[in-house]
Amino acid sequence: MGLMPLTYTRPKHVDRDSWNSSASGDSSFSDNEKSDGSVKSGVSGHSAGIPDSLAFDKIINGGTCPPMTVRDFMTYLIYVEHAAENLQFYLWYKDYEKRFNEADTADVKLAPEWTQAMQDEAVAKIRKENVDNVRKEPKGTEIFKGTDFEKQGNDKVIDGANPFHTPPQSSRGEAASEYTASNAPVSTNASSYQTQASEAFQAAGVRQPFTIQPFREEINRVIVNYIMDDAPRQLNLSAPEQKAAMLALSHTTHPTAFRGIFKTIDSSLRRQAHPNFVRWSICNGNPARVFFARALGVGLIIIGLVLGIILTLSKAGRGYRALSAIALVLGISTLVAAYKGMCVVLHGMHHRHIRPWELFVDSERADSLEKRSFESFSSSNSYEDEPWVVKYEKRNVVRKVFDREVWIQEPALRQIQDTIFIQAMLASILFGGILTAIFVAIPGGNYF
Incomplete structure (x- = not known):
C-alpha cells in the first residue's frame, strides 16, 4: 500500500461543546428517510484526513482490523x-430496525409509521409550548431556566433552605438504573420497566401508550436506559428532542419514532466521535512516551545547534560543521512526529503501546467487559471502579515510557503513519539542511 498525499493532515479534533452548539437547532429535527419510511444513517462523506478505508460505515460493518475495529x-x-451510550444506542437501533421490518406478525399493524408530517407537528407544538412557558415566566426568572433554581410546578421556595442543596434525582428513586451504587442488580422485570416508562410519559406530559403494540416491552427498556432523565445510559438530548421522542413513542413502536434521536446520535458519531477516534488512533505511543519523544527531539536539536556553533568557532575545517546535521535531522524529525502523537521508534516496527485498560486485564476479563459494553441494556459506562485505574496511576514514568507494545x-492506519513519518523526515532535512548550510557558510572563528 502506498503513501497518502504528502499534504496529508490528521483529522482535526472536534470539541463536544462546539459540536453541540453547531448541531443544535432545526437540524436536530430534520429527517433523512428511505422511500419505505425507515430512518437511515447520514451520508458518511469523506472527512478531512480520513481515508475511505477507515470510514465510519467501514468500521461499524467490520471492514477494518485492530486497532480500528468497532x-x-x-x-x-x-x-x-x-x-x-451513543454507539450502544446506534447499534441497538440498527438491530431493532432490522428485526421490526422482518417481523411477520399481525400485531405489527398496531404500530404505524411515525411520519414526517407527524414529527413536524409534534416539534411545532413543543416549540409553541416552550414559547408560551417563557412568556408566562415572571420577569427576571428567565436566567434560571433549566437550572436547579427554576421553580417546578407549584413548588415553593422555603425560607432558610439551602439553595445549593442537591435535590433528589426523581420520584422514581433507585429503580431508574439496573444497578445501584454498589453495582447490585435491582428489579429488571417487565413490570418495573413499564412502571418507570409510564412515569416518564407522564413527566413528559404525553398520553400513555398502548401496551399491546409489538416490541413495547423493549421500547420501555430503551426509554428507561437511554431517554428518560437520570437513565444509566442517558443520551445527550435537548429537552425538545427528548419530549418529541416520548410523544412519538407514546403513539407507536415503529422505528421511525426514533427519527429525531437517531439523526442526532448518528450525526454525533460521524461528525465528532469518528474523526476524534481516527485522530487518537494515529498516536502510537502513550502520553508519557510522546512527551519523552518530544523532549528527546528538543535535546537533539540543542545538541546539533551547540555542536554547529562550537565547530564554527573552532579551527576545524568547514566540512566538520556538517556533522551537526545528524543531530538536527534526527531531532527535528523526532519532534515533528511527536507533535503529531507518534514515536518514530515505535513506528519503525509498526507497533503501538498497549492501552492502559488493556495492560492489567486478562483475556477472560477483557471478553466480559467487551460483552457488557455491547449489551444494549446494561449498567452505566462508568469505569472508575475498575482495578486498572489505580494500578496504572501507581505505575512509574519509566515503565509507562517503555510499556508493552503490539x-x-x-x-490504512500504517499508511497514515508512514505518511506522517515521511513528512517529518522531509521537514527535518529541509530545516536541518538550512541550519547546517548557515553553519558551513559562516567564516570560522579560529578561537581554539
Whole structure:
C-alpha cells in the first residue's frame, strides 16, 4: 500500500461543546428517510484526513482490523470520549430496525409509521409550548431556566433552605438504573420497566401508550436506559428532542419514532466521535512516551545547534560543521512526529503501546467487559471502579515510557503513519539542511 498525499493532515479534533452548539437547532429535527419510511444513517462523506478505508460505515460493518475495529471504537468511547451510550444506542437501533421490518406478525399493524408530517407537528407544538412557558415566566426568572433554581410546578421556595442543596434525582428513586451504587442488580422485570416508562410519559406530559403494540416491552427498556432523565445510559438530548421522542413513542413502536434521536446520535458519531477516534488512533505511543519523544527531539536539536556553533568557532575545517546535521535531522524529525502523537521508534516496527485498560486485564476479563459494553441494556459506562485505574496511576514514568507494545494490523492506519513519518523526515532535512548550510557558510572563528 502506498503513501497518502504528502499534504496529508490528521483529522482535526472536534470539541463536544462546539459540536453541540453547531448541531443544535432545526437540524436536530430534520429527517433523512428511505422511500419505505425507515430512518437511515447520514451520508458518511469523506472527512478531512480520513481515508475511505477507515470510514465510519467501514468500521461499524467490520471492514477494518485492530486497532480500528468497532470494538476499539467502543473502548475509545468508554475510556476517552466518555460517550459510549451513543454507539450502544446506534447499534441497538440498527438491530431493532432490522428485526421490526422482518417481523411477520399481525400485531405489527398496531404500530404505524411515525411520519414526517407527524414529527413536524409534534416539534411545532413543543416549540409553541416552550414559547408560551417563557412568556408566562415572571420577569427576571428567565436566567434560571433549566437550572436547579427554576421553580417546578407549584413548588415553593422555603425560607432558610439551602439553595445549593442537591435535590433528589426523581420520584422514581433507585429503580431508574439496573444497578445501584454498589453495582447490585435491582428489579429488571417487565413490570418495573413499564412502571418507570409510564412515569416518564407522564413527566413528559404525553398520553400513555398502548401496551399491546409489538416490541413495547423493549421500547420501555430503551426509554428507561437511554431517554428518560437520570437513565444509566442517558443520551445527550435537548429537552425538545427528548419530549418529541416520548410523544412519538407514546403513539407507536415503529422505528421511525426514533427519527429525531437517531439523526442526532448518528450525526454525533460521524461528525465528532469518528474523526476524534481516527485522530487518537494515529498516536502510537502513550502520553508519557510522546512527551519523552518530544523532549528527546528538543535535546537533539540543542545538541546539533551547540555542536554547529562550537565547530564554527573552532579551527576545524568547514566540512566538520556538517556533522551537526545528524543531530538536527534526527531531532527535528523526532519532534515533528511527536507533535503529531507518534514515536518514530515505535513506528519503525509498526507497533503501538498497549492501552492502559488493556495492560492489567486478562483475556477472560477483557471478553466480559467487551460483552457488557455491547449489551444494549446494561449498567452505566462508568469505569472508575475498575482495578486498572489505580494500578496504572501507581505505575512509574519509566515503565509507562517503555510499556508493552503490539503490532498495528490495520493497513490504512500504517499508511497514515508512514505518511506522517515521511513528512517529518522531509521537514527535518529541509530545516536541518538550512541550519547546517548557515553553519558551513559562516567564516570560522579560529578561537581554539
